[in-house]
Amino acid sequence: MDKEEPLQKLLDYLAADMAMCNHVIMDKMKSSVDLVSQLAAHLIVAGGKRLRPLLTLASAHLCGYEQDSNDLQPRHVRLAACIEFLHTATLLHDDVIDESMLRRGTDSANAIFGNSASVLVGDFLFARAFQLMTEDGSLKVMRIVSQASATIAEGEILQMTMQNDLSTSVSRYFEVVYGKTAALFAASCRVGALAAECKSQDEEALDVYGTNLGMAFQLVDDALDYSADQEKLGKTVGDDFREGKITYPVLIAYEKADAEEKKFWERVIEKGEQNEEDLLHAFSLIRKHHAIEATLQEAMVFANKACDALAHFPESELRNLFQDIAKYTVNRHF
Known part of the structure; x- marks a missing residue:
């Protein structure tokens, strides 16, 4: 199976809903201020997987x-647009905080319009x-x-305090992952359940699904920063390394490092003293200690928990798509 196929199948399944959602997004992005409309148009063109509104x-x-x-x-369309x-x-x-110049394969909004416009x-x-x-x-x-x-x-602030x-x-790293990513995945699923005015058990099951899917998603993102093809990823590979971010692959590589390797990580991450060759050396140490494999294995643990939460629902094509999305999340290349 093409690793992108589950996402495309879900998009096809919800094509009419997503068309309405995109209409709401474009309508609500309208503004009498030209700069707002220009930057909004840039965001629409840049696109993205739109996974969170799809989940809603x-x-x-x-x-x-x-x-x-x-x-x-x-109602569910308007809530998806909200998400x-x-x-x-x-x-x-x-992107402003991280000084990222690429987003989804194109220049980031802050690279084109500046930091002030992006924040506002x-x-x-x-x-x-x-x-x-x-x-x-x-x-x-x-x-x-x-x-x-x-x-x-809170997740972003916690990540900033942990930097370097x-x-x-x-466990602290997982707190960051929950805050910056999984919490919104959970909310995306939960408000969709609320739109249907379903039983509280359904709502809780989807909250568990979204939380674990988000945890898996962010773990894979952290792995891709040390392993992906930059063109496919759509953002600069190695950004986490340059910013001294503490992610699962780094924690694994540092834990397994010998004395000389620990000194390397302490210099480049804690002291922020980096030269042009350091990123490639970091990649080699990540590979040496199988840190990417360990990260993906951990992501699969969360993906399996997400799938387990769906046992609450009767078998259906849509439930199968939910399960496929969880597995796709771990196997994706971007």
């Missing part, structure tokens, strides 16, 4: 969402997300999404 839409259907065929902006705005806002802010348009998208939540009117949706927003910010610190524990 799919979760609603898995829980039996009944849609009015005459409604051009159904995408929130995600895109965090990406804009992350990110704020604009946060506001749009909360407008959509307010229009939805559910206090439970607002509580879930606002909590996810706070958790994302090789004494970081794996």
